[in-house]
Amino acid sequence: MLKGVEFVKKLDEFASLERSYILVKEFPTSGEYGKSPEERSIEELLRFGVINLDKPPGPTSHEVVAWVKEILGVSKAGHGGTLESPT
Amino acid sequence: MKLIGFLMQSSKEYVTVMQLHGEVALNTLKEVVGLFKGKIYQKPPVRSSVKRALRVREILDIEILEYEYPYVLLRVDCEHGTYVRKLIHDIGDILGVGAHMRELRRIRTGPFKEDSDLIKMQELSEYVYLWRNKGDPSFLMKAVKPGEYIVSHLPKVIVNDVAVSAVTHGADLTVPGISVIHEKIRKGDPVAIFSLKGELVAVGIAQMHTEEVLQTRRGVFAKTQRVVMSRETYPPLWKKHRGAG
Structure with a gap:
């Protein structure tokens, strides 16, 4: 359970946020299923992962997503932001 | 809404070059730029993908990094859906000289920085x-990075294994399943729901403030909006739970 809290705090730190948490109730977690996101294999990361990619000005976001899908060999990918088109 | 939608709805930060159409003093510029901090009205431009109705957007921070006439280098931290081109045009109008956007670079999308x-x-x-x-x-x-980083800017709650399996099957998150909670969650906030191991389970909408969770100890804390974890990951524990009870 400490692992989960540590990881969640790591996410806050990544987002430059300082947050306090309250322990409501302690629970055990089974070792039989689930695992820490930090223990994922590359194949697992490619199924549920995120890349902070520096898109160059030339290609469109759509074209870059198609390129990422192709080189990583994944069927699903999307992007989280497009700037307004230059005029 | 897809998970990426919560990132799209997050604040954005830009550096931009504003080109002035007439010279103004630095003090005047500082004063006028400062007026745009806070809530502003914006009508989406003609060439935009959204309905052209007047809307309110918040400029969280705006700062002049450099001024060398006719160019002003600005850093703008704003709510999603703010048109920086429009913002610069409006600053030009208030300055009385006019201005247009020369260059734009996004330096942050929610938690993702240009570093x-x-x-x-x-x-x-x-x-x-x-x-x-x-x-x-x-x-x-x-x-x-693990997909969990996509929602790293959202307030978070960590829930027990029983709640994980119930939520992946579409149930709302109830108070007894909560193990650890961010101290400042407000009713209506999107909340990222994590397992005790740190896996993202779902994103929900808070139905009560954190203080109420600590007082009531029952009821629905978050309405499940987007399930992320596959329902096969954790066995259907709540069935056993119910049978035993």
Whole structure:
């Protein structure tokens, strides 16, 4: 359970946020299923992962997503932001 | 809404070059730019993908980095859906000289900043090569972060294994399943729901403040909006739970 809290705090730190948490109730977690996101294999990361990619000005976001899908060999990918088109 | 939608709805930060159409003093510029901090009205431009109705957007921060007439280098931290081009046009109007946007670069999308973890396309293809052809996935593994980072800016709650399986099957998150909670969650906030191991389970909408959770100890804390974890990951524990009770 400490692992989960540590990881969640790591996410806050990544987002430059300082947050306090309250322990409501302690629970055990089974070792039989689930695992820490930090223990994922590359194949697992490619199924549920995120890349902070520096898109160059030339290609469109759509074209870059198609390129990422192709080189990583994944069927699903999307992007989280497009700037307004230059005029 | 897809998970990426919560990132799109997050605040954005830009650096931009404003070109003035007439000279103004630095003090005047500072004063006028300062007026735009806070809530502003904006009508989406003609060439936009949304309905052209007047709307309110918040400028969280705006700062002049450099001024060398006719160029002003600005840093703008704003709510999603703010048109920076429009903002600059309006600043030009208030200055009385007019202005237009010359250049724009986004330096932050929600938690994702333009810093050391930003990957170039060239680097990504090199990392893929090292993984596929040299059997070394370590570089690619550093470039591809767990999907949990997509919602790293959201308030978070950690729930027990029973709640994980119930939520993945579409149930709302109830108070007894909560193990750890961010102290300042407000009713209506989107909340990222995590397992005790740190896996993202779902994103929900808070139905009560954190203080109420501590007082009531029952009821629905968050309405499940987007389930992320596959329902096969955790066994259907709540069935056993109910049978035993």
